[in-house]
Amino acid sequence: MSDLLGSVWWMIVALGILVTFHEFGHYWVARRCGVKVLRFSVGFGKPLWSRRDRHGTEFAIAAIPLGGYVKMLDEAEGEVPAAQLDQAFNRKSVWQRIAVVAAGPAANIVLCVALLWAMFVLGKQDYSATLGGVTGIAEAAGLQRGDRIVRIGDRAIDTWTDASIVLTKAAIDGKDVPVEVETASGTTATRQLALSRLPVDFDQENVIGLTGLTWRHWVVPATVGKVSPGAPADGVLQPGDVVTAVDGQPVHGFGDIATQVDLLGKRGGPAMVEVDRAGERLAFELEPRRMKRPDNGQDYWGLGLAPPDAAQMPGYDATLHFGPLAAIPAAFRETGKLTADSLGMIRRMLTGDASLKNVSGPITIAQVANVSAKRGPDWFLWFLAAMSLSLAIINLLPIPVLDGGHLLYYLIELVKGSPLSERHMVAGQYVGLAALAGLMGLAFYNDILRLVT
Structure with missing residues (x-):
């Protein structure tokens, strides 16, 4: 609960901030152009508080905190007194x-840059793109546990988030990409990651897992x-024991225990567990035994071990931090990257390359808002910046009823x-409403599907 x-609270806070800035942009320029603004409302419905300026x-x-609007003097909205015709928007x-x-x-967009500037000055904590395990395509490319990805193609990588985004786009495009890494020994090497080997209908929300990469954190x-x-x-074993090796093979994480025990069970006989x-x-x-999983009843080789109920996340090992002046160009660069990533994903969805499952609705956004707020002000500032940019991009789409349509x-x-x-114009409005309703329906469908699955 x-x-x-x-989720509801932080969604309201985010919408309040983003919509207020959006509508203030309309209001400020309208006033500079001599347009009479009748109302500036944050929220819809009955006003809970209001006042008039000179x-x-x-x-x-207003009572419903899910948006806002600026109402201007306009003959399309009603009769305008002759003395105020020169102040009408139309x-x-x-x-x-x-x-x-x-x-x-x-x-x-301006708000996005400002929020990213504040985030960089405060310092954005994150995890580096360091590998905690490799299998499949990643292992075949020569990537190893402990490698830290520093560049993919022509894009420098600062965090695992950067790496995940770039690899997902390359996988959707079916491209093999050069991955430059800093190995655990400190040397630099370049590996060719064959993303074209992924199946045609691969799950685009799980590119990292399908590639065989596991981030260290x-x-x-x-x-x-x-x-x-x-x-x-x-x-024999007790809660709190840290397993370091099974049958002489080192264990780096709980997942390694299952892998080694499965191999041991198939080989047969006991082995030493350190x-x-x-x-x-x-x-x-200890000697593994065939056991049944409690969730699906499937058989597996096991010792009867389970991890702690709440595994603690490791500490952040990457911080993006700049001084007030250096943070200005950094904020513009980050805005440029976010814009390119967003527009690239929209283009891929329009061409059918990217799955429409990538469209998220208010439920997912509310959940992300809550998680970001829990992680700290730096993460919430990043979330607000990304949402502000998304709001700008969506509003600029050439769909009637949106700013881009006008x-x-x-x-x-x-x-x-x-x-x-x-x-x-009326026909266009109907088309725009239909398109917007379809987009919202798709977003809600994806949200509900994520909750169910």
């Missing part, structure tokens, strides 16, 4: 109307949390020398 309330603009906070030049409409997305420590009664390890118990190195002879109308007006007819 706490996660649900936290220009007659009503500022309001009476302004096409370039002024373009400026007013584009100001909302522009404000979100994903590796669950090989600490015994529970021992099943009657299992081979019952009465553990660290409160600093004392011990070794016990900009499309005005560009057509510039070309033909006169506004579109009301009939064509």
